[in-house]
């Protein structure tokens with residue numbers, strides 16, 4: 001079965017959040033009065049594996065594990081292993097804040113993890129503590145260095161924030177020049193009870209213009225490997241590259257191929273839409289089987305919205321959807 005929607009988009013990418021818990025409190029990610037999802041409502045790993053099996057049977061070829069902080073959930077390494085051994089055909093990716101992984105790098109390597117996306121908004125220790133509420137920059141830098149030594153490829157994602165990390169564009173470019181790492185700035189999206197993204201918004205075009213004043217940035221041609229939403233640029237004499245992801249100023253809804261499942265088993269067909277489809281009750285109902293799950297996922301996919309319509313309808317400084325990013329997984 002191939003998942004397609006009403007306007008002809010094919011869905012082949014699933015982002016699965018394994019927890020809403022996180023050891024950081026990033027200013028753009030958690031809402032003021034956020035509450036953790038109660039434990040009994042969080043899917044067990046067996047339930048997640050069943051969803052991965054189903055997804056694989058529905059033409060999903062790329063799976064990203066996210067959170068919350070996925071490495072903060074007990075048993076996550078075992079879960080990665082199980083997914084990898086039952087689905088070697090899946091292109092498995094993981095998104096992490098990198099704070100907990102340095103001691104896990106040898107094991108990650110051993111189980112076959114060959115790349116990681118690490119979210120890192122600043123290279124300055126004080127700013128890191130201000131943005132995330134915790135003083136963990138050195139742990140992230142140590143993890144990056146351990147991954148590179150072990151041959152695990154790293155992409156860094158930084159939320160672009162005026163007045164917070166715009167002064168560091170040069171430092172990030174230098175970092176990518178010195179290390180074989182792609183550093184991608186992603187535009188600040190108005191999520192949850194947002195009041196900050198408008199005043200802090202730093203567009204991908206502005207970043208490019210400022211970057212070009214610092215170095216020679218050459219666009220990388222779109223290829224089968226470089227076909228994601230990031231516009232990539234090589235950096236003069238650089239081992240790594242700079243990338244720009246512009247979900248707000250130049251959306252990529254028409255080619256969106258993603259579904260998301262939250263840690264409490266809610267299927268979301270668009271990052272900006274609060275419409276969810278509850279899979280947990282079906283998973284836990286012994287009278288309902290995989291056929292029901294498949295039917296619900298296929299029907300939900302058919303109605304996948306175009307998120308930029310929702311972004312355009314947003315008024316004032318409110319978030320485009322009420323759910324905070326830590327519960328969705330990015």
Ligand code: SAM
Nearest residue numbers: 028067068069095096097119188189325329330
């Ligand atoms: N804890 C993991 C991490 O830090 O990568 C995974 C979860 S985190 C919610 C996933 C991604 O969402 C991170 O790269 C984070 O920076 C991004 N993100 C969260 N809120 C955002 C926002 N309002 N705008 C843009 N990106 C955001």
